Amino acid sequence: MSTTLNAVPRTETAERLYQGLAALPASSRLSEAQLEALYGLGHSHLLQGQPRQALPYFSLLGMYGMPRRHYLAGLALCLQRCERYDDAVRVYALLGTLFPETADPFVGMAECLLAAGRRQEAAQELDRVLRYLEADARQGGADAEQARIRAHVQALRALAVQDGSP
Structure with missing residues (x-):
C-alpha cells in the first residue's frame, strides 16, 4: 500500500534532519551492495512471515542505511509485526517526518496505536490522514x-471509534 500525497512537502526542519x-559516518560504513544484501535477507524473512528473524537485518539497516525510506519502512513493519507498537510508532513518525509525501507511515502509525489500544490517538491520526487525502484529491491527486487507501483508513477509523467515541 502506497499513495503519494502531493499536498504535503517535507518541511525545512525535516530536510535538515x-x-x-x-551525513552521519555510519551512513557510509557499508557499501550499497552490502546494504542491499541485508535488505534482501530481511525482506525475504518478512515475506515468509518471520518478522523476528527480519528485525536484526532491518535494525542494522536503520543504523547504517539512514535515511532510506524502504529500510526504515521495513524496520517499522518488523517492529509492528513483533507487537512492539511503541517502537514502531516512533519509526513510523520518523518516516512521516522524512517522507511526508506518502500516507503509509501515518497509516502504519495509526494501526499500531489501534493495536496498542490507544483508540483516541489512532482516530486522531486517521483523521489527519483523511484530511491529507482530501486535500490531495482537491489538487487532482486522487486515483484508484x-x-x-481512503477505504482502508475509513475502516480503521470505524474500528477506532467503535464502542465509544475517541
Whole structure:
C-alpha cells in the first residue's frame, strides 16, 4: 500500500534532519551492495512471515542505511509485526517526518496505536490522514490506489471509534 500525497512537502526542519542523517559516518560504513544484501535477507524473512528473524537485518539497516525510506519502512513493519507498537510508532513518525509525501507511515502509525489500544490517538491520526487525502484529491491527486487507501483508513477509523467515541 502506497499513495503519494502531493499536498504535503517535507518541511525545512525535516530536510535538515534528512541531510544530517545522511551525513552521519555510519551512513557510509557499508557499501550499497552490502546494504542491499541485508535488505534482501530481511525482506525475504518478512515475506515468509518471520518478522523476528527480519528485525536484526532491518535494525542494522536503520543504523547504517539512514535515511532510506524502504529500510526504515521495513524496520517499522518488523517492529509492528513483533507487537512492539511503541517502537514502531516512533519509526513510523520518523518516516512521516522524512517522507511526508506518502500516507503509509501515518497509516502504519495509526494501526499500531489501534493495536496498542490507544483508540483516541489512532482516530486522531486517521483523521489527519483523511484530511491529507482530501486535500490531495482537491489538487487532482486522487486515483484508484488512493481510493483504496481512503477505504482502508475509513475502516480503521470505524474500528477506532467503535464502542465509544475517541
